[in-house]
Amino acid sequence: MHKTIEPKILYFGTPVVLISTLNENGTANLAPMSSAWWLGQSCMLGMSRFSQTVQNLERERECVLNIPSADLVSIVDKLALLTGKNPVPKYKEKMGYRYEPNKFEIADLNGTPSELVKAPRVTECPVQLEAIVENINSLQDPKSSLAAIEVSIKRVHVDENILIDGEKNYIDPEKWNPLIMSFCEFFGLSGKLHPSKLVPAFGLPHNKENLRDKTELETMK
Ligand SMILES: Cc1cc2nc3c(=O)[nH]c(=O)nc-3n(C[C@H](O)[C@H](O)[C@H](O)COP(=O)(O)O)c2cc1C
Numbered sequence: 001m002h003k004t005i006e007p008k009i010l011y012f013g014t015p016v017v018l019i020s021t022l023n024e025n026g027t028a029n030l031a032p033m034s035s036a037w038w039l040g041q042s043c044m045l046g047m048s049r050f051s052q053t054v055q056n057l058e059r060e061r062e063c064v065l066n067i068p069s070a071d072l073v074s075i076v077d078k079l080a081l082l083t084g085k086n087p088v089p090k091y092k093e094k095m096g097y098r099y100e101p102n103k104f105e106i107a108d109l110n111g112t113p114s115e116l117v118k119a120p121r122v123t124e125c126p127v128q129l130e131a132i133v134e135n136i137n138s139l140q141d142p143k144s145s146l147a148a149i150e151v152s153i154k155r156v157h158v159d160e161n162i163l164i165d166g167e168k169n170y171i172d173p174e175k176w177n178p179l180i181m182s183f184c185e186f187f188g189l190s191g192k193l194h195p196s197k198l199v200p201a202f203g204l205p206h207n208k209e210n211l212r213d214k215t216e217l218e219t220m221k
Pocket of ligand 1: 016029030031032033034035036046047048050051052053054076077079080081082083084085097181
């Protein structure tokens with residue numbers, strides 16, 4: 001039986017991203033967000049124009065998308081209800097947000113200099129993507145303050161521990177455990193459920209060691 005409902009939010013589960021950007025005074029801002037999805041070597045980001053991050057992206061046209069693994073969840077939660085925007089927008093103040101200029105420090109995170117952009121990478125995140133802003137679009141609803149931001153990824157840094165053994169350019173989805181936000185709560189992935197027909201179709205290497213069912217490779221041929 002399906003019910004017709006009017007949910008306040010439609011956050012069905014997307015990876016958390018920590019976006020680092022540069023403030024006007026040259027310091028770094030860091031913001032958790034999760035309205036992010038990937039298209040080839042590009043990423044679409046959904047963020048409020050009232051955030052310091054969007055203001056920084058509009059001015060600097062570059063950022064780093066740092067992707068935390070599920071084990072960094074308590075660190076990510078330390079960044080919630082903080083903004084690098086001063087004064088704090090009224091609606092955020094009512095929600096309990098406060099201004100925080102030193103978000104790396106507050107979350108016990110370190111910065112590593114980026115190679116192509118000015119904003120630092122988050123050292124502790126296993127995936128760090130240096131990106132430039134291609135477009136900042138508005139949504140159709142004129143009342144919405146959300147921006148749909150297209151960035152293109154210019155350099156990819158990954159922790160070698162999440163690579164498929166013996167492969168230089170392939171991330172092992174059995175080793176990579178992204179932090180997922182679903183309806184404002186944090187989750188990890190539960191593990192592989194079933195072999196995927198897309199793996200051979202895309203010419204991706206299999207992690208033979210981690211195959212739970214040794215017949216998997218056969219099944220997928
Ligand atoms: C896990 C998590 C996910 C979030 N996802 C989004 C998002 O997708 N878009 C958005 O506008 N804000 C999102 N927020 C809220 C922003 O982090 C918040 O607006 C913050 O103040 C932005 O920081 P800034 O103002 O310093 O840029 C999220 C917060 C958390 C903790």
